[in-house]
Amino acid sequence: xxxxxxxxxxxxxxxxxxxxxxxxxxxxxxxxxxxxxxxxxxxxxxxxxxxxxxxxxxxxxxxxxxxxxxxxxxxxxxxxxxxxxxxxxxxxxxxxxxxxxxxxxxxxxxxxxxxxxxxxxxxxxxxxxxxxxxxxxxxxxxxxxxxxxxxxxxxxxxxxxxxxxxxxxxxxxxxxxxxxxxxxxxxxxxxxxxxxxxxxxxxxxxxxxxxxxxxxxxxxxxxxxxxxxxxxx
Amino acid sequence: xxxxxxxxxxxxxxxxxxxxxxxxxxxxxxxxxxxxxxxxxxxxxxxxxxxxxxxxxxxxxxxxxxxxxxxxxxxxxxxxxxxxxxxxxxxxxxxxxxxxxxxxxxxxxxxxxxxxxxxxxxxxxxxxxxxxxxxxxxxxxxxxxxxxxxxxxxxxxxxxxxxxxxxxxxxxxxxxxxxxxxxxxxxxxxxxxxxxxxxxxxxxxxxxxxxxxxxxxxxxxxxxxxxxxxxxxxxxxxxxxxxxxxxxxxxxxxxxxxxxxxxxxxxxxxxxxxxxxxxxxxxxxxxxxxxxxx
Numbered sequence: 034x035x036x037x038x039x040x041x042x043x044x045x046x047x048x049x050x051x052x053x054x055x056x057x058x059x060x061x062x063x064x065x066x067x068x069x070x071x072x073x074x075x076x077x078x079x080x081x082x083x084x085x086x087x088x089x090x091x092x093x094x095x096x097x098x099x100x101x102x103x104x105x106x107x108x109x110x111x112x113x114x115x116x117x118x119x120x121x122x123x124x125x126x127x128x129x130x131x132x133x134x135x136x137x138x139x140x141x142x143x144x145x146x147x148x149x150x151x152x153x154x155x156x157x158x159x160x161x162x163x164x165x166x167x168x169x170x171x172x173x174x175x176x177x178x179x180x181x182x183x184x185x186x187x188x189x190x191x192x193x194x195x196x197x198x199x200x201x202x203x204x205x206x207x208x209x210x211x212x213x214x215x216x217x218x219x220x221x222x223x224x225x226x227x228x229x230x231x232x233x234x235x236x237x238x239x240x241x242x243x244x245x246x247x248x249x250x251x252x253x254x255x256x257x258x259x260x261x262x263x264x265x266x
Numbered sequence: 267x268x269x270x271x272x273x274x275x276x277x278x279x280x281x282x283x284x285x286x287x288x289x290x291x292x293x294x295x296x297x298x299x300x301x302x303x304x305x306x307x308x309x310x311x312x313x314x315x316x317x318x319x320x321x322x323x324x325x326x327x328x329x330x331x332x333x334x335x336x337x338x339x340x341x342x343x344x345x346x347x348x349x350x351x352x353x354x355x356x357x358x359x360x361x362x363x364x365x366x367x368x369x370x371x372x373x374x375x376x377x378x379x380x381x382x383x384x385x386x387x388x389x390x391x392x393x394x395x396x397x398x399x400x401x402x403x404x405x406x407x408x409x410x411x412x413x414x415x416x417x418x419x420x421x422x423x424x425x426x427x428x429x430x431x432x433x434x435x436x437x438x439x440x441x442x443x444x445x446x447x448x449x450x451x452x453x454x455x456x457x458x459x460x461x462x463x464x465x466x467x468x469x470x471x472x473x474x475x476x477x478x479x480x481x482x483x484x485x486x487x488x489x490x491x492x493x494x495x496x497x498x499x500x501x502x503x504x505x506x507x508x509x510x511x512x513x514x515x516x517x518x519x520x521x522x523x524x525x526x527x528x529x530x531x532x533x534x535x536x537x538x539x540x541x542x543x544x545x546x547x548x549x550x551x552x553x554x555x556x557x558x559x560x
Contacts, residue, residue: 203491229484256488257495259441263449264499 196225198253207250214246225249229256269560270411271468272430274454275437276446278417281473283311284518285436285552286414288535291357292546292553294364295531299409302352302365304397306332306422308373311522312414316356316366318524325351325368333370335400336422339383339391340376348400358524359531365408367401373422380421394461397425405429410560419453427457432468432560436512439472439485448496455500467497467505468559471552474514477541486511506559510551513540521545 196217202210214222222245226232231252232240240248273286286303293299305312313322313331325331329345338346348367356366383393391399405411413426427433433454437443451467458465470493476482490507497504512518517538521528528534535546 197487197491199488200491203495230480257492259492260445260448261496261499263446264452264496 196221198225198229198249199256202250202253202257207254210250210253211246214249219245222246222249229253268405268408268411269432270405270413270430271560272413272415272423272426272433272465273436274415274419274423274427274433274450275435275443276417276419276450277437277443280438280443281436281512281518282417283307283309283315283414284522285434285471285473285512286312286412287315287357287522288512288518288549289553289556290364290410290412291359291361291531291534292549293410293557294357294361295359296550297553297557298363300363300365300407302367302404302408302411303356304332304367304401304411304413304426305369306373306397306426307369307414307416308371308377308422309416310369310371310373313366313368313370315522315524316364317353317368318358321353322368322370325353326370326372331368331370331372332397333372333376336373336376336380336383336396339393339396340379340386342386346400348404352404358526358528359534369414373416377416377420377422393421394424394428398429401429419450419457424457427454427465428461428463430463430465432466434468434471434556436471436473437489438474439482439489440479441481441485444485444489444492447493451496451502452500455502466503468556469505469508471508471510471512473512475511476514508552508555510548510555512548512552513545515540515545517545 196213198210198214201213205213214225217225219242222242223237223240226240226245226248227237229249229252231248273282275282290301290303294301303312303316310322317325322331326333328350330347330351332351334346335348335351338344352365352367354365355362357364380393380396383391383396411429413430415423415426435447435450437447447470454465454467457463470489472486472489475486493507494504515538517535517540520537521534532544532546535549536544538545540548
């Protein structure tokens with residue numbers, strides 16, 4: 034049996050006539066009932082009001098007057114409790130307890146509302162817009178870091194060197210160009226030859242380092258001086 | 267102060283006429299400059315691009331082309347009148363500040379006889395100063411004068427060099443188009459020295475550039491060094507390769523058609539993009555760079 038049931042059972046057993054006996058209702062029992070109401074405020078307490086109290090609340094109507102059944106408002110649990118308790122002519126202690134009960138019920142209502150609010154906050158899904166924005170940002174970050182297909186193809190295909198031998202020869206002369214070429218690896222020298230279209234394919238694989246340097250120098254000199262024969266008188 | 271610039275290259279088809287017309291139209295349209303184009307090329311392409319064939323025919327009938335200027339000197343006639351010959355408000359853009367001195371295809375018939383002018387005039391007229399004598403008083407009316415020269419360094423071209431402050435060399439960045447550059451620079455320098463002329467090289471303009479051509483790409487990177495080498499060998503002041511590179515574009519050829527009504531300069535040179543830019547953007551950049559250098 035739950036606390037509330039026991040409290041209600043006790044109220045049912047309470048004598049209906051004696052005020053002295055009413056005073057004998059154990060406070061602890063009432064407190065238990067109050068706690069039960071607090072815990073389950075919407076429970077419909079099946080408290081029965083004594084016949085005397087009913088008569089007091091609903092005085093008998095004269096026989097001559099036809100009695101029209103009046104719709105009675107739905108009794109509230111608290112009203113029932115109050116009716117029951119006051120019907121027993123409760124002491125001031127009981128009134129205080131009931132007052133306290135009302136206050137507690139109001140507090141409980143507030144707490145319940147807060148609990149509901151907290152639960153709603155916990156379960157409210159994140160804003161769709163925010164989520165999409167986050168996805169968009171992540172996507173753009175990833176996309177930025179991935180080189181485009183065109184760039185990848187160009188990088189994989191292009192083996193051109195940035196070294197401009199013609200400009201280097203014009204600016205620094207043949208000796209400096211030879212020094213610069215000596216610093217380069219065989220692969221870099223092959224790239225220079227390939228980019229200038231001097232040698233391609235198998236020729237590039239078989240050519241010796243020194244020969245590569247001489248090829249680059251002679252080709253560069255020829256390019257730099259292209260058309261210079263017309264400068265002679 | 268008038269600046270006279272000859273557009274020269276010994277090789278044909280390197281966009282001499284196109285470059286001349288583009289810069290002239292751009293300066294007149296976008297920079298509100300007073301510009302005169304002198305068409306010395308017997309091919310008459312600049313003339314057709316700026317006034318169309320019908321108007322040229324009228325001028326030819328009226329004997330008001332540059333051919334008639336030289337023909338008068340050879341035949342001792344005087345039909346040519348410079349004030350009648352200069353056509354103002356030319357181009358299909360209806361540019362009021364752009365003028366033209368038209369050429370004629372008949373130039374071909376007399377270009378080998380121009381040296382005879384001296385003898386015909388009892389050595390009073392120098393055959394290289396025919397143009398100068400005719401136009402000298404009119405030059406002050408313009409901010410810029412562009413001379414579209416034929417692809418040679420004969421008497422007709424020398425008439426243009428005679429009155430020029432600068433010469434520009436348009437070139438396609440390939441082997442053959444660039445081969446004659448040292449010859450142009452040396453010949454003009456020799457002519458300048460002999461005739462005590464003020465003319466200087468303004469620079470080299472890369473035209474018809476195709477970015478997917480490995481030869482164009484390579485020659486483009488080599489040209490500044492090659493040009494510098496020529497100036498070093500001739501011991502003359504260096505001139506730059508223009509930073510603005512004119513692309514190979516269908517819109518360029520389409521823009522030279524006089525018969526259409528293009529509307530504005532930007533519409534005329536904005537029919538299609540080359541790379542991520544419209545052709546008019548390249549032309550404006552070229553004109554700005556030109557103004558910076560002169």
